[in-house]
Amino acid sequence: MVKTPFELAGKSVFVAGHRGMVGSALVRRLAQEHVTLLTVDRREVDLRDQAAVNQWFAGHHPQVVFLAAAKVGGIIANDTLRGEFIYDNLIIAANVIHAAHVHGVQKLLFLGSSCIYPKLAEQPLREDSLLTGPLEPTNEPYAIAKIAGVKMVEAYRRQYDSDFINVMPTNLYGPGDNYHPEYSHVVAGLIRRFHEARVAGASEVTVWGSGKPRREFLCVDDLADACIHLLKTYSDSELVNIGTGEDITIADFAHLVASTVGYGGRINFDTSRPDGTPRKLLDVSRLARLGWRAKVPLPEGIKLAYEAFLRSRAAA
Structure with a gap:
């Protein structure tokens, strides 16, 4: 098996999904490394098109791949767009991972999602809890697609000795997030809702769910x-969770976001909306x-995320 450490300096690095929240954060971070950055717009190459993906790899010869491209969204998007979430994410993972193998990529990092773990798995979620129980029904199609990507990476390591690895991020927030009123993740959704309520002078804001579930939040940078x-530094078949190791109730988190945004009205919780998994802590x-810990405290991170939201509004 390939040895570590892996020398990144001097390599050509392809960030698949460079315009998304995760991909754009990777691009920002890679600016600190001595690499040749490769990106491609989806209008030029649809990663769901196997022939187009293979042609692009053949023409650009990336040595390193970060597979951050995915169709993503919050609980409503996952539950509503089930066909799109399973198809798009399955085929993107299959096309990029296989092309990386065929075209001799030296190292690939696949980004999964903590939703791949069983709904009622023991907390905090260990990497070995994968496939030990039923998934959360609202995001099962997305989770299954991500599990398939994880297993494809494992299979290519075992059969071809490929230096491909899997990482599992927790709930993310930060610059580049999606602020759609229905299809956003919880952090972006709450930032937008409280901001608009403050601007409108609304006396109350309703948050989906009971507020009781606990979530872990990690700054995308x-x-x-x-x-x-x-x-x-890492080369093995085992998954690696990426998170803070700390969680917070959605209710407490909502109050933190409201305070950051400057909203002082009442916060209600709509229990007719789904809660999702009761707790999700990695x-x-x-x-x-392996020598890494999260650096950005949650209050500071939410302040930075709100500033990014305001910049996105100003640029719109």
Whole structure:
């Protein structure tokens, strides 16, 4: 098996999904490395098109691949766009991973999602809890697609001795997030909702769900830094969770976002909306042993995320 550390300097590096929240964070972080950055717009190459993906790899010869491209969204998007979420994510993973193998990529990092773990798995979620129980029904299609990507990476390592690795990020937030009123993740959704309520002078804001579930939140720039660290220092078939190791109730988190945005009205919780998994906290002990810990405290990160939201509004 390939040895570590992996020398990133001087390599040509393809970030698949460079315009998304994770991909753009990776691009920012890679600016600190001595690499040749490769990106491609989806209008030029649709990663769901196998022939187009193979042609692009053949013409550009990336030595390193960060597979951050995915169709993503919050709980409503996952539950509503089930066919799109399973098809798009399955085929993107299959096309890029296989092309990386065929065209001799030296190292690939595949970004999964903590939703691949069973709904009622023991907390905090250890990497070995994968496939030990039923998934959360609302995001099952997305989770299955991501599990397939994980297993494809494992299979190519075993059969072809490919230096491909899997990482599992927790819930993310930060610059480049999607602020769609229905299809956003919880952080972006709450930032937008409280901002608009403050601007409109609304006396109350309703948050979906009971507020009781607990979630872990990681700044996307911390994720990018962890990915670079693992790409250089890790080479094994085992998954590696990436998170903070700390969680917070959605209710407490909503109050934190409201305070950051400057909204002082009442917060209600709509229990007719789905809660999703009761708790989702990653066990990050493996990551800690590998020499990396999250750096951005949640209050500071939410402040930075709100500033990014305001910039996105101003640029629109």
